[in-house]
Amino acid sequence: MGEEMVKRELIPADDNKSSKPTQEMGQRIRQFRKEAGFSQKDISEAMNVTRNTVLNWEKGKYRPDPDLFPELCDFLGISLNDLFGIHPEERITPHERILIDQYRRISAGGQRIVDRMIHDMLDEELWQKEKMLDDSITMLDQISTLAAAGNGYAFSDIPVEDYCFVFKDDRNKNANGVIRVKGKSMEPVYHEGDSVYVRYADSAEVGEDIICSSNEGIHIKRLGENGPYSLNKAFPFEPKSEVKIVGKVLGIVSANDLPKKEDLSLLEQIRHSEIMKFKEKNGI
DSSP states (O other): OOHHHHHHHSOOSTTTOOOHHHHHHHHHHHHHHHHHTOOHHHHHHHHTOOHHHHHHHHHTSOOOOGGGHHHHHHHHTOOHHHHTTSSGGGOOOHHHHHHHHHHHHSOHHHHHHHHHHHHHHHHHHHHHHHHHHHHHEEEEEEEOOOOOSTTOOOGGGOOEEEEEEEEOOTTTTTOOEEEEOOSSTTTTTSOTTOEEEEEEOSOOOTTOEEEEEETTEEEEEEEETTEEEOSSTTSOOOOSSOOEEEEEEEEEOOGGGSOOHHHHHHHHHHTHHHHHHHHHHHTO
16 A cells, blocks of 8 residues: 555544544535445545545545645535535535536627526416416415304304415315314314314214304314214313304325415515405405
């Protein structure tokens, strides 16, 4: 083994102790190597180190010698920011580098044609996405669980605190709103933090799960022969005022029912008029 290779192999990182930053760098080296289509042997031969050294880098046991960072980045086709995990969302992939290089080789006229093509394609994709969202999303009431004065709310004046978007399906096609479950009284069917679909109604059949109101607030219960009750016997339903049925539970809202966070601003633009009417109607 040559003297230079010995030097390159025996420089430890973090005082010869594996640390989280070192482990994370090792994971990035492995990821970038695989993305570029290289083996550990390819790196070891190109950088004049042993394969075991590359293996230890990727396992996070050691960092490469800082003098090797530029050479390693150049070989993998990445930047120092990529190697250190700084702004990874801005990282340019090897394929993107090829496209940039090809773009720079064509004439100014050719670049303008490519620019127009990209612009038109982005416009078309945005239009298709807007259409897909508009066709597949419905806007529902977000029902409040606030307490009420007197004998509770009737289904015709159930309190609404906001709106929410959900993807249409057979479970929610008849829903008017959603409400978040509080407490443990309906376990094991419904858990605290669950949201459920609600269809507004002032009556229900025995055995159906309902939303009902009293002057203590709005509750999710099951309707029995003697009225609403809790499924969890440790939390009996003992209202101190008249109870009114305000809706039927149609099912639990799943994570797949909800649009992604990055799509919400687009949905708000698409449904701007509907949102304004909703806020005016509910005094929001």
